[in-house]
Structure formats: structure tokens, C-alpha cells
Amino acid sequence: MLAFEKTEYMARVNQTKEQMAAKGMDVLLVTDPANMCYLSGYDALSFYTPQAVVVSTQQDQPVWIGRFQDLVCAQETCWMDQGNFIAYPDYYLWEPTEKHVMDFVADFLKGKGLAGSVMGVEMDAYYFTAFWFERLKKDLPNAGFLDATLLVNRIRAVKSPQEIVYMKKAAAILEKGMQRAVDVINEGVRECDAAAEIYHDLISGTASAGGDYPSLAPIMPSGKRTGGAHLTWTEEKYQKDQIVYVEFAGCYKRYHAPMARTIYIGNPPPEIEETAKVVVEGLNMAMETAKPGATCEEIERAWKSVITKYGIEKESRMGYDIGLSYPPVWMQHTMHMRPGDKSVLKPNMTFHLMPGVWRGDFGVAITESIRITENGCETLAAFPRKLFVK
Amino acid sequence: MLAFEKTEYMARVNQTKEQMAAKGMDVLLVTDPANMCYLSGYDALSFYTPQAVVVSTQQDQPVWIGRFQDLVCAQETCWMDQGNFIAYPDYYLWEPTEKHVMDFVADFLKGKGLAGSVMGVEMDAYYFTAFWFERLKKDLPNAGFLDATLLVNRIRAVKSPQEIVYMKKAAAILEKGMQRAVDVINEGVRECDAAAEIYHDLISGTASAGGDYPSLAPIMPSGKRTGGAHLTWTEEKYQKDQIVYVEFAGCYKRYHAPMARTIYIGNPPPEIEETAKVVVEGLNMAMETAKPGATCEEIERAWKSVITKYGIEKESRMGYDIGLSYPPVWMQHTMHMRPGDKSVLKPNMTFHLMPGVWRGDFGVAITESIRITENGCETLAAFPRKLFVK
Numbered sequence: 001m002l003a004f005e006k007t008e009y010m011a012r013v014n015q016t017k018e019q020m021a022a023k024g025m026d027v028l029l030v031t032d033p034a035n036m037c038y039l040s041g042y043d044a045l046s047f048y049t050p051q052a053v054v055v056s057t058q059q060d061q062p063v064w065i066g067r068f069q070d071l072v073c074a075q076e077t078c079w080m081d082q083g084n085f086i087a088y089p090d091y092y093l094w095e096p097t098e099k100h101v102m103d104f105v106a107d108f109l110k111g112k113g114l115a116g117s118v119m120g121v122e123m124d125a126y127y128f129t130a131f132w133f134e135r136l137k138k139d140l141p142n143a144g145f146l147d148a149t150l151l152v153n154r155i156r157a158v159k160s161p162q163e164i165v166y167m168k169k170a171a172a173i174l175e176k177g178m179q180r181a182v183d184v185i186n187e188g189v190r191e192c193d194a195a196a197e198i199y200h201d202l203i204s205g206t207a208s209a210g211g212d213y214p215s216l217a218p219i220m221p222s223g224k225r226t227g228g229a230h231l232t233w234t235e236e237k238y239q240k241d242q243i244v245y246v247e248f249a250g251c252y253k254r255y256h257a258p259m260a261r262t263i264y265i266g267n268p269p270p271e272i273e274e275t276a277k278v279v280v281e282g283l284n285m286a287m288e289t290a291k292p293g294a295t296c297e298e299i300e301r302a303w304k305s306v307i308t309k310y311g312i313e314k315e316s317r318m319g320y321d322i323g324l325s326y327p328p329v330w331m332q333h334t335m336h337m338r339p340g341d342k343s344v345l346k347p348n349m350t351f352h353l354m355p356g357v358w359r360g361d362f363g364v365a366i367t368e369s370i371r372i373t374e375n376g377c378e379t380l381a382a383f384p385r386k387l388f389v390k
Numbered sequence: 391m392l393a394f395e396k397t398e399y400m401a402r403v404n405q406t407k408e409q410m411a412a413k414g415m416d417v418l419l420v421t422d423p424a425n426m427c428y429l430s431g432y433d434a435l436s437f438y439t440p441q442a443v444v445v446s447t448q449q450d451q452p453v454w455i456g457r458f459q460d461l462v463c464a465q466e467t468c469w470m471d472q473g474n475f476i477a478y479p480d481y482y483l484w485e486p487t488e489k490h491v492m493d494f495v496a497d498f499l500k501g502k503g504l505a506g507s508v509m510g511v512e513m514d515a516y517y518f519t520a521f522w523f524e525r526l527k528k529d530l531p532n533a534g535f536l537d538a539t540l541l542v543n544r545i546r547a548v549k550s551p552q553e554i555v556y557m558k559k560a561a562a563i564l565e566k567g568m569q570r571a572v573d574v575i576n577e578g579v580r581e582c583d584a585a586a587e588i589y590h591d592l593i594s595g596t597a598s599a600g601g602d603y604p605s606l607a608p609i610m611p612s613g614k615r616t617g618g619a620h621l622t623w624t625e626e627k628y629q630k631d632q633i634v635y636v637e638f639a640g641c642y643k644r645y646h647a648p649m650a651r652t653i654y655i656g657n658p659p660p661e662i663e664e665t666a667k668v669v670v671e672g673l674n675m676a677m678e679t680a681k682p683g684a685t686c687e688e689i690e691r692a693w694k695s696v697i698t699k700y701g702i703e704k705e706s707r708m709g710y711d712i713g714l715s716y717p718p719v720w721m722q723h724t725m726h727m728r729p730g731d732k733s734v735l736k737p738n739m740t741f742h743l744m745p746g747v748w749r750g751d752f753g754v755a756i757t758e759s760i761r762i763t764e765n766g767c768e769t770l771a772a773f774p775r776k777l778f779v780k
Binding site for chain 1: 433434435436437438457458459460461462463464465466467479480483484485486487511513514515516517518519520521522523524537539540580581582583585586587589590591592593594595599600601602603606607608609614615617618619620621622623624625705706707717718719721723724726728730731732746748750
């Protein structure tokens with residue numbers, strides 16, 4: 001039932017320990033659900049209550065700490081030996097209790113003789129709240145705390161062969177969903193009904209790969225709402241002469257392959273047609289530039305060189321690294337196609353090139369998920385890169 | 391396009407200001423996406439980057455602060471006047487920038503003369519990270535900070551008539567999805583294909599109510615995996631003599647109506663049949679107890695009086711308040727059916743009574759979303775309360 005061989009998990013943990021040692025950390029408290037899954041395999045919809053994977057430089061295996069009712073979830077999905085699963089009772093959760101899960105975590109560390117450790121915590125990761133940190137500091141007055149935000153994320157940057165297999169399966173699921181989107185978005189169809197068809201295909205997946213739930217619901221605004229970057233569907237019916245864009249991901253074993261396409265119901269006005277052409281030309285240029293040794297900011301510069309020629313501006317980044325993730329988003333947070341990001345591309349890094357252009361009263365997004373190859377890049381999915389006209 | 395009348399939003403803001411005044415707060419930084427939506431109407435899939443709604447006792451209207459590419463999302467979904475939407479450029483996001491969105495928030499407050507305010511922050515709310523708080527304290531050395539976790543959540547406890555309308559629509563969507571689950575879960579069907587059918591109906595919704603994305607993906611383990619509380623589907627096919635439980639919510643305009651049902655494919659063993667009967671009997675007893683004036687812990691006690699009789703234990707809470715929410719969960723965090731919670735039930739509070747019983751190698755969950763009425767309670771959805779045998 002494990003998503004990866006035990007040896008792969010152990011290699012990830014060892015890489016993490018090396019990073020910890022380099023930064024002087026004895027203990028790492030991993031609370032980002034994606035990082036928890038990466039190191040332990042843990043995969044459950046339980047990240048709405050506090051949980052953690054604890055890596056210690058003194059221990060071979062990480063320890064999962066979670067809610068008692070999730071203990072079986074950990075035993076079913078993690079690779080570690082029994083004895084490395086520590087569950088807290090509900091008593092530690094919510095008011096009016098005076099206990100907090102971080103007290104339980106602190107007691108665990110005290111029991112292991114680690115109360116005076118130098119501890120890495122993911123200060124700016126989702127779910128690691130300000131309160132958790134205040135409580136930990138109070139509970140462990142002799143501990144030292146270091147910011148470990150992105151420490152594990154960075155290890156996730158280059159994908160293993162098995163991870164690439166999963167991302168390609170995610171991409172195959174994505175292709176199916178995107179074809180469905182292009183097919184069902186038509187005048188007179190309720191937006192929610194189109195979303196339902198897309199969801200169906202993303203979850204059903206392909207004959208050889210069942211879909212997992214994507215970390216973000218489909219973004220699929222229409223008309224004027226396409227001017228914003230993160231609106232979903234409504235109950236309204238699509239109308240003639242309406243622009244629609246859809247952005248969603250296929251997901252397989254928590255690995256994501258996102259993509260956006262833009263659809264016009266009717267004859268697109270020249271401004272939209274022209275914008276779409278520029279976006280595709282810029283995206284193609286970015287992809288030609290994407291190869292080992294290039295930097296993230298160079299990819300963005302290549303894109304910008306095209307759009308500037310046509311008088312189009314894009315204020316936001318035009319891409320980011322992707323892979324394993326949990327809600328609320330499928331990005332990995334470590335690399336961004338934008339000025340100043342000098343991260344160097346390597347084979348088997350994966351990115352979502354996201355040239356969405358929001359122009360006030362309409363937006364166009366035509367994007368690709370790519371893998372860096374030995375001498376260039378390839379798209380994860382195969383889907384026509386154009387404005388679709390219905 | 392607003393989900394509620396402007397007057398309803400203003401009443402919510404005024405209630406918030408009253409609570410702020412009572413606690414001595416000049417400014418409230420609302421970062422929980424559900425609380426942001428409740429006060430401003432803001433509804434977009436953008437909570438993966440920092441954003442906030444700022445309420446000041448000195449200002450009539452709250453101010454939305456978010457990413458520039460989401461400005462149109464705010465203008466499309468919020469009720470406030472133009473001028474109350476403040477957008478930050480991408481420059482404030484991610485490494486290698488030296489700026490953080492909290493610097494932008496702090497500059498905004500300085501500009502309004504509020505740098506020395508007493509400020510409420512939602513210390514233990516999702517997405518308010520430890521880093522955000524450290525940065526705010528550094529940026530605003532003259533400000534005072536108070537913990538405002540759950541301040542707005544508590545105002546959300548009693549639902550307005552319009553909110554109840556939305557929750558009932560969510561429940562109608564839920565009924566459709568649950569019927570689909572009972573229909574499609576059969577021997578030989580891939581779990582992902584069943585999940586796809588369920589998702590389809592939850593998103594398509596009913597003829598009069600299109601579904602919104604639920605805050606949590608369907609929880610639907612089978613066999614031994616039902617022993618854990620938060621596992622989803624796999625790619626495997628359902629087998630004969632297998633237990634399955636499903637827990638998911640209908641969602642309408644971000645209001646949720648969750649429910650769980652348990653299905654047995656084949657002839658259920660006596661232990662499972664008996665557990666299901668006890669769960670239903672305990673749930674019925676809890677519902678008989680649920681009325682205005684009763685406390686949360688009394689509801690749990692009524693449930694426990696039944697299951698204890700049969701030698702069944704449940705360590706975790708057996709219910710919680712529900713309503714408006716965003717990922718990662720549909721709970722409201724303020725009331726819990728468990729010992730010690732003396733919250734008093736009032737008409738138009740809404741709860742998910744969640745008597746899930748996890749017994750090691752199997753679990754049974756048969757649950758109801760309820761509304762407290764003038765003299766008792768009613769379920770939001772109508773669906774047979776029993777073990778389904780296929």
C-alpha cells in the first residue's frame with residue numbers, strides 16, 4: 001500500500017538530516033502536510049487538527065504524532081515501524097480544554113530527552129499557527145528554535161523516477177479532464193454542471209490511474225469574472241459571446257499536474273484572440289528557454305521579452321515548482337519564475353508555467369506543466385496550446 | 391451577485407465591533423478565510439497567499455487586503471465601497487524577496503494612523519502562521535496584540551434566515567450525493583469511480599442550487615481502512631464482504647451540510663450490524679436531547695448513556711458546529727459535543743452530530759447535520775438513518 005519503496009522514504013529522511021545538521025538542528029518538527037507525507041507517507045484528510053512528523057538526528061526513523069482517531073490512518077499509510085506512531089486524545093483539542101496539542105508534542109520531546117534541543121520549525125508553512133509557536137516556546141523554555149520553512153520543500157525539488165511516473169499519471173488524468181472541459185462548456189450549460197463533469201473525470205481518472213482529490217478546486221470563471229485570478233464556477237448558465245478560462249490539476253497519489261486553457265463561446269473579439277496568441281507565443285519562448293542550467297528568472301525574462309513586444313504586462317510570476325501537495329494549493333513554494341529568482345533548473349524538476357494575463361475585464365490563461373529533461377523540457381500533458389473557440 | 395444583503399454584512403461587522411470594544415481592540419486582523427467571507431463576502435481560491443480583512447472600530451466598512459491579481463475577485467464578491475480594496479504586488483510574496491505581505495499590512499495600518507493600536511489577531515486560525523505574527527510584531531513595535539481566535543466564529547454560531555436557506559440547499563445537494571453513494575458502491579466498482587460519481591452530484595447540485603466545492607474531499611475508506619477516521623478512496627475495486635463508510639458534505643455558497651453513512655457489501659457480520667444499531671440508537675437519543683437550553687456536553691452524555699450500555703466506547707467528540715467554511719474543514723471550531731463543553735444550544739445553531747465509532751479493524755459512521763429549532767431539533771437532510779446493505 002506504500003506509495004514508494006521504503007528505501008526511497010529513508011533516503012528522503014537522510015537528506016533531511018543532512019540539511020538539519022548543516023543548519024545545526026537536532027530536531028525538526030515537520031507540520032506541512034506535504035512534507036509530512038514526503039518523509040513518512042502519511043496521507044489522510046486530518047490536517048485540520050494539529051499533527052506532525054518529528055525527525056531527530058539521533059533516530060533512524062521519523063515519528064508521526066497525530067490524533068488518536070487517525071492512528072489507523074498513519075499505520076495504513078506510513079512506512080515506519082510500530083512504536084513510531086504517537087497518538088494524542090481529543091482532550092488536547094479545542095476549547096474549553098486548557099491543553100493544546102503542542103503541550104503533547106513538548107511532552108513527547110521531553111520524554112525523549114530532547115527538551116533542550118535546537119529545533120527546526122516551519123515558521124511560514126500552512127497550518128503552523130502563531131499560537132502553536134507561542135505555546136511551544138512556553139512549553140520548551142530551554143529549546144532553541146530555528147526557522148525551517150522550505151527545508152524539506154527544497155529536497156522535494158528534483159523528482160525521483162517514481163515521482164515522475166506519478167506526475168505523468170496525474171497529467172494523463174488532467175488531459176481527460178481538460179478534454180471534458182472543452183467539450184462541455186457551451187452556451188446554456190450551467191457552470192456548476194460543467195464543473196461536475198470536470199470533477200468526475202479528474203477523480204475517476206484513467207483506466208490505469210484513479211484520480212486523487214486536487215489540492216485546489218477548479219478555477220473556472222466566465223465573462224467579467226475572468227479578470228480575477230481565483231474565482232470558481234457559479235450556478236449561472238454560460239452565455240454566447242462569453243470568455244471562460246479553466247485551471248485545474250490532475251492528481252495522482254497527491255502529485256499534481258495543473259493546466260489552464262481559455263475557451264470562447266462565439267466569435268472571440270480581436271483583443272482576446274490577440275492576447276491568446278501572445279500568451280502562447282510567450283509560453284513557447286519560455287519553454288524553449290527552460291533547460292538545465294537556466295534560472296527561473298531567465299524563463300520569466302524570455303516570456304516577458306515576447307509580451308512586452310505586444311504591449312502586454314503581467315505583474316505576477318509566470319511559473320512555480322509543482323509536485324506533492326495538500327490543500328490549499330499545489331505549488332511547492334521554493335522556485336518562482338520571476339525577476340530575482342536565480343534558482344537553477346535541473347533535470348526532473350517540474351514546474352507549472354502559468355502565463356495567466358488578467359486585463360481588468362477579462363483574463364486569458366493558457367499554461368503548461370513541464371518537466372526539465374537532460375537538455376530542455378517536455379510538457380507533462382499533451383493538449384492543444386491555443387484558445388478554444390466554441 | 392452578493393450572497394447576502396448589504397445590511398446583513400453590516401450587522402455582522404457591527405457585532406464584531408461590539409466584541410472588539412468589549413475586549414479593548416481597536417483593530418481586528420481577520421485572516422481565517424471563513425471569517426473574511428462572513429464579514430466582507432470575499433470568496434476566492436486565493437487563501438494560499440496571505441490576505442486579510444481589517445476591521446477598525448473607527449471605520450464603517452472593513453478593508454480587504456489581498457494580492458493584486460485577486461483584486462477583481464474582491465470587487466466581484468465583496469459588498470464594500472471601492473477604496474476599501476487594497477492590493478499588494480507579487481513582490482511581497484515568497485523568496486528571494488526581503489518583503490513579506492505582513493510588511494504591507496503593517497504599512498497600511500501605519501498609513502491609517504493605527505500603528506499604535508491594540509490589535510486582535512486570530513492566533514490559532516488556519517493560515518495565520520507563526521512567521522506572520524513574528525513579522526507583525528517586528529513591523530509594529532508600538533502595537534498591542536490580543537488573541538482574537540474564534541471572536542468572529544462565535545458570532546457565526548446562530549444562523550440568519552438566509553444562512554438557513556443556504557444550509558438547506560446544501561442539504562438537498564447532500565441528499566443527492568448520498569443517494570448516489572449508496573447506489574454506486576458495489577462489488578467490482580473502483581473506489582475512485584464511486585468517488586467520481588459522488589463528486590459529480592455534489593458539484594452539479596440540484597435544479598435550484600448548484601453545488602460549491604466542499605471544504606474537505608469525501609472521506610470514504612473501505613475494509614480495514616475504515617478503522618481510521620480520515621482516509622479517502624483508493625484505485626482498488628470494492629469487494630464482497632467489505633465495509634465502506636462515506637462522509638461528505640453538500641456545499642452551497644460555502645455553507646456545508648455534512649453526513650456519513652455506512653454501507654456493507656454482502657451480509658454484514660453481527661458485530662458490524664450491532665455496532666450500527668447502537669450508533670443509530672445513540673444518535674437518536676442525542677437528537678432527542680438537542681434543544682434550546684441544552685448544553686453541548688449534555689448531548690454527548692445522552693449519546694454515551696446509550697453506547698456505554700452496549701459496551702462501546704468513543705474517545706472523540708460526537709459533534710461540532712457547522713456552517714460557512716473553507717478548506718481544510720467544514721467545522722466552525724466553537725462548540726463541541728464532549729465533556730466540559732457547556733455551550734448552550736440556541737435556535738438556528740447548526741451542528742454535525744458525528745457518532746463515528748472506530749474499532750480498530752473497522753469503523754461505523756452514521757451521522758446527521760441538525761438545526762436547533764424553537765423546541766428541539768431537525769435534520770437538515772432527509773436520508774435513512776441505518777446501515778445500508780448491498
